[in-house]
Amino acid sequence: MGDAGASKTPLKIAIIGGGIGGLSLLLGILNHGDPRVIQPHLYEAALAFAEIGAGVGFLPNAVRAMYAIDPKLHEAYGRIADEAPRADVNGQQKYVFSKVYMGMEGRGSGMAKAFDEIGTVYNDNKLRNVHRAVFLDEMVKLLPNSLEADLVSFGKRCTDIRIHDAGVTVAFSDGTSEIVDAVIGCDGVKSVVRNILHQGQEKYEPCFTGNYAYRGLVPIEDATEALGEIAAVHHILILGYGGHLVTFPIKQGKTLNVVAFHGRSDWPHGNSWVVRATVEDALEDFKDWSEPIKKLLSLLQRPDKWGLFDLPPLKTYTLDGRICLLGDCAHASTPHQGAGAGMAIEDAAVLSRVLGEIKTPDRVQLTRAFAAYDAVRRDRTQKVVTRSRTRGMLYDFELSGVGDDLEKVRDTLSTQWDWIWDLDIDAHCREALGIMHQTHMVGNDSP
Ligand SMILES: Cc1cc2nc3c(=O)[nH]c(=O)nc-3n(C[C@H](O)[C@H](O)[C@H](O)COP(=O)(O)OP(=O)(O)OC[C@H]3O[C@@H](n4cnc5c(N)ncnc54)[C@H](O)[C@@H]3O)c2cc1C
CATH class of the missing domain: 3.50.50.60 (FAD/NAD(P)-binding domain)
Incomplete structure (x- = not known):
């Protein structure tokens, strides 16, 4: 040709x-x-x-x-990205990608209590958010x-x-x-x-995935009152039944970005996939969660609610x-x-x-x-x-074969990232x- x-x-x-x-x-x-x-x-x-x-x-x-x-x-x-904190992992310097916590009381005997640490995920990424x-x-x-x-x-x-x-x-x-x-x-x-x-x-x-997310920012001083000092330093993943939260500091640690995912939901807003929400909406959806989570959600500034769709x-x-x-x-x-x-x-x-x-x-x-x-x-x-x-x-503790078995959750948390990260x-x-x-x-x- x-x-x-x-x-x-x-x-x-x-x-x-x-x-x-x-x-x-x-x-x-x-x-x-x-x-x-x-x-x-x-x-x-x-x-x-x-x-x-x-x-x-x-x-x-x-x-x-x-x-x-x-x-x-x-x-x-x-120049603008927040840096991940470093940690010594078996003599090797790594960056902390995410700290993982329980967001509510575990169900069943021997389960974790609200805010127990579940694990930490590391990688080599100095710059993040x-x-x-x-x-x-x-x-x-x-x-x-x-x-x-x-x-x-x-x-x-x-x-x-x-x-x-x-x-x-x-x-x-x-x-x-x-x-x-x-x-x-x-x-x-x-x-x-x-x-x-x-x-x-x-x-x-x-397709609507059955999940939506509240999204908002919180000044870091207020956020640390709710979650403690870790909020100002770490990317945090907070797990629970039928939902989870992700928080991380941005703007050189001045602001906390909060995303609170709620599962098993409908999306009655038609073609509007982002709608204004109130703190009261978020608190109603997360009423079974622990006090620090509810406190954090009560601090959300002008939260939006995002319907989660994928292709x-x-x-x-x-x-x-x-x-x-x-x-x-x-x-x-x-x-x-x-x-x-x-x-x-x-x-x-x-x-x-x-x-x-x-x-x-x-x-x-x-x-x-x-x-x-x-x-x-x-x-x-x-x-x-x-x-x-x-x-x-x-x-959200809904993965078949894993559920709320924290050992299995912990094992799976650190895996299945490499194929993305290592490209x-x-x-x-x-x-x-x-x-x-x-x-x-x-x-x-x-x-
Ligand atoms: C809650 C949430 C959290 C997320 N967090 C992360 C994260 O931490 N890390 C990550 O990598 N990704 C994250 N994502 C995904 C990420 O936001 C998207 O993948 C990314 O923004 C897509 O960028 P895009 O440019 O393809 O599309 P968009 O950001 O949607 O941009 C599309 C642009 O096209 C314009 N446009 C639309 N229609 C027309 C038209 N007909 N003519 C002309 N212009 C048009 C729009 O105005 C817009 O400017 C998150 C998503 C959500 C919902």
């Missing part, structure tokens, strides 16, 4: 959505791509880049992927003056995408449209781009070199492995590397790049979705580049 789709003008790529995924991709393309070959432009529905006022934790794989996107992103993250909005701000600062560089448009809600011989027309809710060579959907779990990619095929609707496994993340999906729009998961945003960052590292490999403005190469990305990313990201659900059941992102990118070149060779051999 020759360069049938080659042209002298750069390939125009529309990135739909400017969350952590879309911005990571834009930064990656600016770092790895040749501007004479690839011209990205990000279209965001909102009037400005915005993230919610809550924390996000990054695992070691995500931190390495930031470096692969752009060392400047890694450096910016390093950030405030989402602060992280997003740091990403935006890394963009060249975006208006001058014509990189970003706000108030652009994508409503439709049409593929034709001249390219792809993207329509927006303000009545405007753009013709581009390809569209990359980074528009989150309710993605419009995903629906268009799978038009006429099986529809991939997000069934998509058959593909790409269509003919014209549409590609990244982040939550491709593989939204529950947050029990703290890996969703990290997966979006890994996606961006791989996709920007394969796009950077395109040396002439040639649509055929876009097809190869997207196919290579799809080949290396789909299994890993979909594994996160299924494993994350299982992890949630473990934390060698450079090898992963090389694998994608290998596939891209392989399909190139096969293409050249074809009549």
Whole structure:
């Protein structure tokens, strides 16, 4: 196959959505791509880049992927991330990933009491959590003056995408449209781009997982009154029957991020997946929990309630070199492995590397790049979705064969992380580049 789709003008790529995924991709393309070959432009529905006022934790794989996107992103993250405390584990220096406690009285004889320590999970990750909005701000600062560089448009809600011989027309809710060579959907779990990619095929609707979560921040001085000094230092996982809590300090230890998961629930709020909640709602749902938990929940500032939805496994993340999906729009998961945003960052590292490999403005190469990305990313990201659900059941004492057997809970807590944490992102990118070149060779051999 020759360069049938080659042209002298750069390939125009529309990135739909400017969350952590879309911005990571834009930064990656600016770092790895040749501007004479690839011209990205990000279209965001909102009037400005915005993230919610809550924390996000990054695992070691995500931190390495930031470096692969752009060392400047890694450096910016390093400036704002809270550090994990260190511990000596059998003569080896490790970082404490999570301290795990019981959140309520155990049921049955010999069970743990509320606030008994269940275990500690260690890893090699020095840097962890950030405030989402602060992280997003740091990403935006890394963009060249975006208006001058014509990189970003706000108030652009994508409503439709049409593929034709001249390219792809993207329509927006303000009545405007753009013709581009390809569209990359980074528009989150309710993605419009995903629906268009799978038009006429099986529809991939997000499913309610039966869980919701209260999310809010608490000033650290108040939080330590409820949970003790450990709250200011550690990532804490608090287990219970039919629910669990995760807390961690952000903003250099000034604020506690609190997420309280409640299981076996309905979601009567229709298409609104984030709704305002009150402290009273949270206290009602957690009325059987121990006093420190109730005290903590009573301190939540302006809590929201998040319905937790995840996606069934998509058959593909790409269509003919014209549409590609990244982040939550491709593989939204529950947050029990703290890996969703990290997966979006890994996606961006791989996709920007394969796009950077395109040396002439040639649509055929876009097809190869997207196919290579799809080949290396789909299994890993979909594994996160299924494993994350299982992890949630473990934390709620509902995992079959484990239940509330604390020995088994303890044993399982430290396992099943390595496949996420240990990803060698450079090898992963090389694998994608290998596939891209392989399909190139096969293409050249074809009549
Ligand atoms: C309670 C909770 C806790 C979590 N904790 C963690 C954690 O600790 N660590 C972790 O790694 N992950 C965590 N996650 C997951 C993480 O938040 C997501 O995986 C991540 O934010 C996804 O990023 P994204 O850019 O793909 O999508 P989003 O953040 O949803 O961004 C999508 C963007 O697209 C825009 N948009 C939407 N539709 C359109 C359209 N039609 N046209 C144009 N723009 C559009 C939106 O305005 C938005 O800016 C958590 C999730 C939840 C719910």
